[in-house]
Amino acid sequence: MSILIDRNSRLLVQGITGHDGLFHTQQMFEYGTNIVAGVTPGKGGEWVLDKIPVFDSVKVAVEATGADTSIIFVPARFAADAMFEAADAGIPLIVCITEGVPVQDMMRVRDYLDQKEVRLVGPNCPGLLTPGECKVGIIPGNISIPGRVGVVSRSGTLTYEVLYALKEVGMGVSTCVGIGGDPINGTNFIDCLRLFNQDPQTDKVVMIGEIGGTDEEKAAEYILDFMTKPVVSFVAGQTAPPGKRMGHAGAIIEGGSGTAVEKIKALQDAGVRVARHPEEIPELLM
């Protein structure tokens, strides 16, 4: 058991022949991920790693291979279209690694995907890892081992830091979900906490937040009301200088919230143990 992905996931790679797409396809393949297809418009009929067929469109790829999960590596200016295409082809889980997607594109994508009940992870995220079974993303495979800790994070490389620290003390992970740090993204903390709460293979959860927005505060409310498993957290940006203000409207929307201090307090009030730095997390889980 795990959440969202496992060894039965049938993965399609959008942007498979690009620089990053190709490199990470190889890494995912070597990890044992069941990659069934790739898509690069104009390169249909080619093969990647001699084993993975490339198609011109997601629709054709899904019809030919039964892919049920898509990972996107295309450049930012094409990313929104890639997400729409995957959703229209009937893919139920889309993972978008691409960083720098314009925020208005993401509002339209999210609106459309919600209507189709398609789950999105990302964009601007490291993807997912179910150690020992399946890797859909760019998290280095050798920094985590199978186990019973669920990890959800808004950050990329900071997530690796935490996985690595857990592995160093022999702690394994059920699934790690990097949800990405963009203002508008798909799956959020609460979605993942709910899934981990229901997952029989997950005993404890690590939640990595950062400054900005109010997702950590909302997650704290959820933890207080519904979470039956212990949660340990870290919030990055405790010493970051105050960001550039977003004018009057931004201040009105964000209210006074968004700082690390407020997030840490909300989490502690919900019974979450908050680490001072990422390498302290394993101790707090023991």
Added chain:
Amino acid sequence: MKLHEYQSKQIFAKYGIPIPKGRVAATEDEAKQIAKELGSRVVIKSQVLVGGRGKAGGIRLAKTPDEAADLAGQILAMEIKGLPVRKVLVDEAAAIESEIYLGITNDRGARKPVMMASSAGGVEIEEVARLTPEKIIKVHIDPLLGLRDYQSRDIAAGIDLPRDHWRTFGLIARGLWQAYIDCDATLAEINPLVITGDNKLLAVDGKMLIDDNALYRQQALSEMRDLDVEAPSEIEARRYGLSFIKLDGNIGCMVNGAGLAMTTMDLIKLFGGSPANFLDIGGGASSEKVAAALRIILTDPNVKAVMYNIFGGITRGDEVARGILAALAEVKTNVPMVIRLVGTNAEEGRRMLADAEMVTAETLADAAQKAVALATGG
């Protein structure tokens, strides 16, 4: 990216939003000339990208062209919150009956744009939001449908706007929405939108923020960028696609990933040091980018130590090592360095750097402690 008031208002005007007659001036003579052409009382408004211009004395009323020249001269000699005033906007002064706030921004929580309005517009709008939030009407806009006319009417009714203004208000709201969409704005704001003495609506002040991620398709807007608001090192960093913010400490940081970069700063502070910068080299950085990053860090004379914290995922350790070596070959430096390299191709990277004189560290805490010790001469 922030736009100046005059730039925002010029965009608004293109979308049919009524703005005061006026032009921007860089000298006293230009200001005088504009005031003469307008033939009325004028407002001289400093064009700097900070709030509180009025309170700082950067917005003044002039009755005659000579007074306009005089005040423009004074304002152009000012610095407001550290930013030099290079231009003033000379606008026809409006007789103000009442002030409305009208703005659109992205509501992260709702994942939709939200249009907001209040009959209590003006400089105190944030206080209004804090103390009497019920005086602010908020309407979420479906990003696929756009602003609908009924929504503008609901907003007009919600702020008790007299009915004879509803039609014009609807056109202004639609213009603002279209400007927000077409410019990839994250904020488009009219504050105040005034009802004038002759009972017309007029956008007296405007502000826009543009999504940096969308500048590739906003060529005309990206050329409007005011470089004064950024440190030279930040401008240089952007040229290479690096996310860099200069700080006051003495430990230069090079990290991949914003979250890890912030965490690295947190740890340096936790162990008693002080970071000289925030620097995220981004995902999949090339060696050229890494070399540029190191050059930028080393131009800061305060930097007494450099800490690299690279956890490879999409970024490869060997690429980072290549960039560091390239930069070190070019910039001779005695600044001590601590490196922590983990993840994708880290071993290869470490092998390449074996001959460079650097302190190595295994853990993040270890690296931060060593960097703090080096910076304090320990």
